[in-house]
Amino acid sequence: MxxxxxxxxxxxxxxxxxxxxxxxxxxxxxxxxxxxxxxxxxxxxxxxxxxxxxxxxxxxxxxxxxxxxxxxxxxxxxxxxxxxxxxxxxxxxxxxxxxxxxxxxxxxxxxxxxxxxxxxxxxxxxxxxxxxxxxxxxxxxxxxxxxxLCGFRAPHETARLLESLAVPALAQLVEVLRSKPEEEALREALTLVLTTDPARVRETVADTAAALERAAADRPGDLSAEIHSALASYAALGRAFPDDPGAIAALLLNHVRxxxxxxxxxxxxxxxxxxxxxxxxxxxxxxxxxxxxxxxxxxxxxxxxxxVHFRSTDPGVLRPVPVPDSDGEELYPTPIDEFRLSRYLLDPADAGSHRIPTRTPQILLCTEGTAVLTDADGSSLTLRRGESAFIPAHGRGTDLLVTGASAGARSTVFRATVSLTQ
Structure with a gap:
């Protein structure tokens, strides 16, 4: 360790x-x-x-x-x-x-x-x-x-949002998003935004930010509750980046909390x-x-x-799922081999240790409370909040033990490794 x-x-x-x-x-x-x-x-x-x-x-x-x-x-x-x-x-x-x-x-x-x-x-x-x-x-x-912000929203939903703002400079975007097949619509819309005459960007961003602020203060109307709740965030981007077409491009994307x-x-x-x-x-x-x-x-x-992949996507919020046959590990599933993220929630009511496999290299990060790592030789390392450790790959049968050490409080340890046999 x-x-x-x-x-x-x-x-x-x-x-x-x-x-x-x-x-x-x-x-x-x-x-x-x-x-x-x-x-x-x-x-x-x-x-x-x-x-x-x-x-x-x-x-x-x-x-x-x-x-x-x-x-x-x-x-x-x-x-x-x-x-x-x-x-x-x-x-x-x-x-x-x-x-x-x-x-x-x-x-x-x-x-x-x-x-x-x-x-x-x-x-x-x-x-x-x-x-x-x-x-x-x-x-x-x-x-x-x-x-x-994550991934494109469906073009017809974005068209409804932009149309509700009643900003003349956005009319061409609305037409593209309503009239073209999805991939073509998203490609053409992003191209239009990023190639806007720089002399027109500031005015368009300012008018759009003001319209977003007004819309955020109103009832949702035809907009979904999810989109309406994001209007203030989109408006803040316009105020923070008054000369940046990215403040308009952001409106094409899903907002996520x-x-x-x-x-x-x-x-x-x-x-x-x-x-x-x-x-x-x-x-x-x-x-x-x-x-x-x-x-x-x-x-x-x-x-x-x-x-860019020009297709609408659901952001797909992930929540940790228990790993079968593990000792308390919760995994964030991803379709990638280079990394694998999981966590251990160490409850103060549970005085026992949790076993962490060590057949792959890993980094352990404590984000809450205090955790004690103990290896097969009995050596230990204490991680406090914000501290981390590198664990080299070991052979079979050399699992690491992690134990919460915060009196009356939960400890959380994130485990970063690769997606090979764990």
Whole structure:
């Protein structure tokens, strides 16, 4: 077992209070956006080994099979295939989409061939991997529920919303959404939004935000209760991003509120954005992002339109399900092999320990209370709220024990690993 020392990324959209509250550290007044746990070269965690502190990526590179296990190396290669984060959004993140694996490989190879610098602000592909991800909401006293946008709403429903706003500049979008087949309608609508004359964007966004605010104060009318409850959030995007067509593109997407313990899975091609709140985020070990808006960063419209899946989707809120024949493990099911997220709720009334399989490499993160990890040799490691540990792959019969250690309070431990035989 290795206690992890982790890096906080200070992106401008980060909350100023959520991560300090989780970690029990003083707030600095500056944004603290993401706590990274893993072996990504951008901000690898540090572990203490016999020769002193070492980055986790260097430890794994020195002995891939010893740290990851032969099955993981054979399936995914000699690197940890996932990255675990705690994400704390005080302001909206960019509206974005991720490529699938083949698109990432081809895009990365093309930019390498053309000599695009890896750190160029206009580069799309930082690596040759895909970036499916899962976000699970945590308690946040300041933000309340975790808010986000995920996937296209059905075109006829969005047309009804836009028409109800009575903004003349949106009339063409309404016509496209009503008259074309779904895929064509969504593609043409997003293209129209992202290619709007910049001189017209500010006026359109301002008029739309004002109309959204008026509609939010009125009765739902023909709008569903779900859409009506999201109007204020859409209006806030317009006020925050007055010159950004992404504030209009956001209206094409489903609005989602996650309660603590609920999650979203985001596969390739699904446009999404996180708006506010704190959550545990698990993803493939990649940094490939194509942006649609809500950001001053580069937006490559032709490449974006090639990657996006133009179909309406249900956001599909996930809730944890018990794992059969496990010792209290609850799983967030996802159709991906590179990562697997589950949790253990350690009730103070239950004095027993829970067994955690260790045949695959994993990171354990305590988000509530205190947990004690005990290995087969009897060595123990205590994780307090916000602390994490890396567990290398072990052979069969060496399960880890986890026990809650918070008097009178529940402890929660998230487990990030891969989807091989557990």
């Amino acid at each position: 290795d206690r992890l020392s982790n890096t906080i990324r200070p992106y401008a959209w980060g909350s100023r209070t959520a991560l300090p509250a989780l970690l029990g550290t003083p707030a600095t007044g500056e944004p603290q956006a993401e706590l990274w746990m893993g072996a990504h070269p951008g901000a690898p965690s540090t572990v203490a080994r016999e020769r002193g502190p070492q980055t986790l990526d260097a430890v794994i590179a020195a002995d891939p099979e010893g740290e990851l296990g032969s099955a993981v190396v054979e399936r995914f290669g000699p690197t940890l295939p996932f990255l675990l984060k705690v994400l704390a959004a005080g302001e909206p993140l960019s509206l974005q989409v991720h490529p699938d694996l083949e698109q990432a490989k081809a895009g990365f190879a093309d930019e390498e061939r053309r000599g695009v610098p890896i750190d160029a602000p206009y580069r799309n592909y930082k690596d040759a991997n895909h970036k499916p991800e899962l976000i699970c909401a945590l308690d946040d006293a300041d933000a309340g529920a975790f808010e986000g 996650l309660q603590p313990g609920e999650a979203l899975y985001l596969g390739a091609g699904i446009p999404h954005a996180y708006l506010s709140g704190i959550g545990v985020e698990l993803m493939a070990n990649s940094d490939n992002v194509l942006r649609c808006g809500l950001t001053p960063k580069h937006v490559d419209v032709p490449e974006l339109l090639r990657i």
